[in-house]
Every structure is written in C-alpha cells, then in structure tokens.
Amino acid sequence: MTSPPRHTRLRPTDLLRLGLIGPRTRKTRSALSALGICLGIAAVIAVTGISSSNQAHLLARLDRLGSNLITVAPGKGPDQRPVPLPPTAEKMLANIAPVQEVTATGATEAEVYRNDLVPKEQTGGISVLAARLNLLDVLHVTLRSGKWLDRASENLPVTVLGDQAAQRLGVTAPGERVWLGGQSYIVGGILAPNELVPELGTAALVGWPRAQAHLGADGTAATVYLRPHPERVPDVQDVAGATANPANPGLVAVSRPSDLLMARSEAKGALTGLVLSLAGVALLVGGVGIANTMVVGVMERRGEIGLRRALGARGGQIAVQFLLEAVLMGFIGGIGGLITGSLAVYGYALAQGWPVSVPLYTIVAGPSVSVLVAAVAGIYPALRAAGASPTDALRSA
Template sequence: MTAPSPLRRTRLRPADLLRLGMIGPRTRRLRTALSALGISLGIAAVIAVTGISASNQAHLLARLDQLGSNLITVAPGKDQNQQTVPLPPTAEKMLANIAPVQQVTATGATKAEVYRNDLVPKEQTGSITVLATRLNLLDVLHATLRSGRWLDGASENLPVTVLGDQAAQRLGVTTPGERVWLGGQWYAVTGILTPNELAPELATAALVGWPQATAHLGADGTAATVYLRSHPERVPDVQAVAGATANPAAPGKVAVSRPSDLLTARNETKGALTGLVLSLAAVALLVGGVGIANTMVVGVMERRGEIGLRRALGARGGQIAAQFLLEAVLMGFIGGIGGLVTGSLTVYGYALVQGWPASIPLYTIATGPAVSVTVAALAGIYPALRAARASPTDALRSA
C-alpha cells in the first residue's frame, strides 16, 4: 500500500479570481449599484467642478485677452529736450520678429487735414487726425464697424477713408458713402468705427490705406504707433525687450505701454483656486467610499456560510481577502467610469447653455477612475481582512 501523496498548495489563476470577484456584484446587483452610485456621484462632482471651473476660466481668459490684457503699444518717445524721437522704418518688422508676438499692426502720421467740404476754413480742423493704417488693424485691436466696410487690398490704394465715431460726428457724416475733403481732394467714407477702449485715439481719426497715405498725404512710411498682440504668458517679457527691438540705437527713447490692469486680473483669474468646491467634491467621494465599505462589511456578514465553506475546502485567507477586495475595486471602477461619463456630460451641457468653450482638464479625466478605484480599495481592506480572518468552523456554525 503506497502512502498518499502530500497535498500541494495551489494558487488561484487571475481568471478564477476575477470570476470569484464578480460573484458579489452579480448576485447583489441593487446593493452594488447603490454603492457604485455613491462613488459615481463623487467622481462626477469632481469632474463637473473642475470642468465647469476650467470652462469658466477659459471663457474669462478669452474675454480678458479680447479686451486687451495681452496688447502692448509701442510709440515714439522723447529725448532730453522733450522732442519726439520717431521710430525707425524697420521698427514694425523688428517687433514682429519677437518670438512671443502673435500679431502686429501700426498706424502712421500724415500731413493731411480733413474737413466736411472744401469751403470750411483750414483752421477749423475739429482736432481730427489723418492716419495711415494697416489692413489688419481691426483684427489686432478687435475693433468693429458701426456701419459700412473696412479697407481692403484694393481700397487701400484709393481715395477712401474710414472714420472714427467722434470724427464722423464732428464732420457731420452719418452714413457711409458720403464724401469729405481730405488732403486737398474728395475722399469717400466707406465705414464708421464703433468706440474702442484699447485705442481711443482712433475715435478722432480718419484712417486711410498705408500706400495711399504714403503716395498722396505726406506719410513718411514710419509707424506712429505699433500695436502688438503677445502670448498672454509672455507679456512682461515682450514689454522688456520691445524698446530695444524697435529702436536699438535709442531704446530709452521709445514709449512702451505698461501691462494694463486687465493683465493683473487675468493672472488672478488664472491662479484662482476652486478649493471650497473641490472640498465638497472630496466629501462626496468620501461618502461613496464609506458606502462601499459599509456594503462590503454587510456582505461579509451575510456570506459567512460561503466563506466558511470555501475555507473548509482549502481556500486560504489571502484568497478570501483577494476576492472581497476585488469586489470592492470592481464597484469603484464601475462607479468611476459612470462618474466620468456623468461629469463630462454635465460640463459639456452647462458650457453649451452658457456659451462657454467646454474644457475638462486631462489630469481630471485620467485620475478620476484611478481615484475611485483607490478609494474603493481602501474602503474594502477592512472587510476583506475580516473575511480572511474568519474561522471555518465559526463561519459554518453561524451560517
């Protein structure tokens, strides 16, 4: 008679462990769904809070940039005798070569005067200036027309002008198509600007195409004012080098605008934290974790017979613990995915209603399910250890 071979310990394969872990969620669907819902609400709150905050922030930053938080003006400065030092002819092109600069435009001075007609005395100019202008002026300044149309590639070579709103009022021009006496000849008014807070000097100006002003109105081709749109994060850097770039021979004789209060407001807006709301979302996440822990504890108590039978058949404590811990992780994963979808739909829906650009930080999308799984795993540790320590005889006796 041969001796029986000694029993060997076996390990559960991952597939078997997964099947065991699915027993609880499959057999107790309602309780599993309610527990996952707790985690789902926490993750959805985190996604919604961060997404709505990011969308609101993107909207505010875009509005501040549109208003001019990243706008810098460069103009001729004065020397020690308070005499204006003109910018070099290359200033505009040199400023455009600064890496963070996104857009550049300019206006230039002319020697022309503008009147309502050729009968108005020359001294009655109405303090209206005639400026040469680049075609992209409206784009850079985010300016608009009250009526009419802006200059284009054809009209910048013709005797036509666009008037600022105050200039049109002083000249008595109410609609495009009327004519004014400008530089000793008739010019057709093609458009009238709306007031622009970024460049208030345009309100009292008559704007003429750069080639037309150079050829017929005495403009020397140099810029009187250069407008720069910089990358919002690099405004101070551009401001620091703008003077030396525009006029390398006399950088101290260049007037560079200071960053406006809008830039300060932009930085404060970007740096604002949603700490309070994120705390509320964390509380919701904690509540979901407590719900999973409670579900797992109750599950261990209800399934003592199953635990005792498995232990009696040779299942080790670690295998029992792994089963219950996996159940908790699965509930956390299901809740995390559900929260991610719910939170994302909330953000996109709210942004659509508000007319904001929808923005959900990538780190939130990546960490949301990971956090839910982590919380569920932590919540399931105690119930899993309790199940692992259960004695087979005591478990079967109480079943």
C-alpha cells in the first residue's frame, strides 16, 4: 500500500526566487507601483529631516546668542498706555541673586534724520536710545562695522546705529554724519542683526551721560536686560516684575525673547502636519498601485497559477509568492524613498547653511512603513491567487 504524497515546504531561497518572478517579468509596471511608495517615503523623510535641520540650526543660534536673556519693560496701565519703570528698577533687578549680568537702554526725546533738511515728520520709525557701555556684551550683539561706545565717546556727539536704522538713513559706513537731537552726530558703528533684540535694529544709540545732558533722557531705564544663571531663568522671571516695581508688579512686562523664537519655530512646525498628511496620501496611492498591479498580475498569470496548483503547489505557497512580490516592491520603494528624501534634506540644508539632521526613527520607520503598506496592499491579491481552482485557472489560461 503506497503512502499519500507528503506536502513539501519551499526553502526561503526558493520563496525569494518566486517572489522575484513578477518584478523581473513586469519591470515597468512594478517600477511604477514602487514609485508611489518611493514618493511617499521620500516626502516623509524630507519633511521630518528639513524640520529637524531647521530646529538644530535654531538651537545652535540660541546657544550662541544665549537663551537665558530676560527683558523687563514697562507694562500697560488701565488706559493702555505704557507705565514707566521706577528709577530704582535697574538697580533692584541687579540685586537678584541668580542674575549674572544687567544692562539697560533709556528713552530720549530726540529724533534722528539723515540731515537737517529732512522734514521733522519723516522720522523713519527710528528711536534714539541711551545705552549702557556693557550693552553689546550682555546682549551678545556684534558690530557689522565700526566701534562701540567707550568712556570717551559716551560723552560726545557719537551714535551707533542699528542695521535697519542705518539702511533707512542711508548710512553705509562709520564716519558719516546724521542729524540727531538738533545737532550733527558722527556714526561710530553699525550693529549686526540680532534675533533676540530686534528693537535695537531700528535704534540710534548714544551714550547714557550724553543722552541725559543733551537729549532729554531722565536717567530711568526704559528696558532692562538680565542674564541670569541658565538653570534659574524661570525663578528670575517669576520675581522680576515684583522686584522692578514692588508697588505695581502687574504693570511690568517680563519676557524671554528666546521663547518667542521657539514659538515661531513651533508655528512653522505646524505646517509639518499638513505635509505629512500629503505624504500619507502618497503612501496610500502607492499601496493602491501595488494592489492594482498584483490583482492584474493574478488575472494575467492564471495559467501559471493553475499549472503550479496542478503540480502540487498549495494555496498557501501561491499566496506567499504574491505577497512576497508586493513586499519586495514596497521594500524597493522604501529604500528609494529613503535615499531620495535624505538627498533632498542634505541639499536643502546645505543651501541654507544648516546642519544636516535626519532623525534616526524616520530612517528606520521609512522602509518599515513601506513594507507594511505593501504587505497590506498585497493581502487581497495573494488570497485571490491562493483560492484559484487549478481546473478553472488552466481552462481560462
């Protein structure tokens, strides 16, 4: 009595060869299906990589500028008008234990023009401020050209212009003269832009003693800048208002400019969700493309399926063959998307002068997601192929 034939299992290498039959014989159709997955993964990698590179660039700039800067300025009263800081505010704030550096600017009654022929109503939105000598050191502001005020020039008709103020006045280099407070002032220097203190960009800065003697400054700080210990910034923020104006702490505006930069970065990051949604649509389209290719492949290869079933291939082996074809297309598309997206991040970051940063989780998740999408897309065609009757398949071939 003969024993029934035993079911045999295909080795992994045999399964791999079977899975490559479809991509090798239908190269163009398979490539187009994999392209959909490739574009989706490339979009995910590019969006997350560019956002991460932008964040790395911002954090690096904050580290150079110092994210521990606190600004104390007049708040608004019930009539919505600024309430000046008390004359003791600057000194009192300097006495807070964690505060390491303090500087200030003061308001003046002066206006600045290119020359004395410019009409008085055309101020150009430029403010004239009294400045402490340590202003640049505390704020980490640099000069684009020229020199900063010193012990001698703070008593003389010398001004240092912000970058935007110089542009509006038509000043291109130190040594030129402007009409400030009804007198000719020489421009000693021009500041470089600084994201943490943009208000200095539209200001003409003069020495504190000069402002008090000739420009109507009362010696009271209009804005006080603090540099506390980095780990004690929240503590200083909590007490700065009450310290500057103990009688009315609610009339003091305390802010941390670096928080504004981070908020701006997060606002830009909100667009990332939209772009990722579009990338998800691209992945979905790629998955549908793979499913369509596999369904058409099942219909076109019914003769092959029937012949294999007639020779003893089980339905599960047929299903695995077609599922492997889908997964291979997804894997190829995922690797292609990873390479394309990484190149896009590298090129964009290089053009912007940013550090290149591609999150590790996207490198791992990209191909993994593409394989998962392809596997889901290939389940139905694989089951359809596995359920085909050998006689019907051979008859319709």
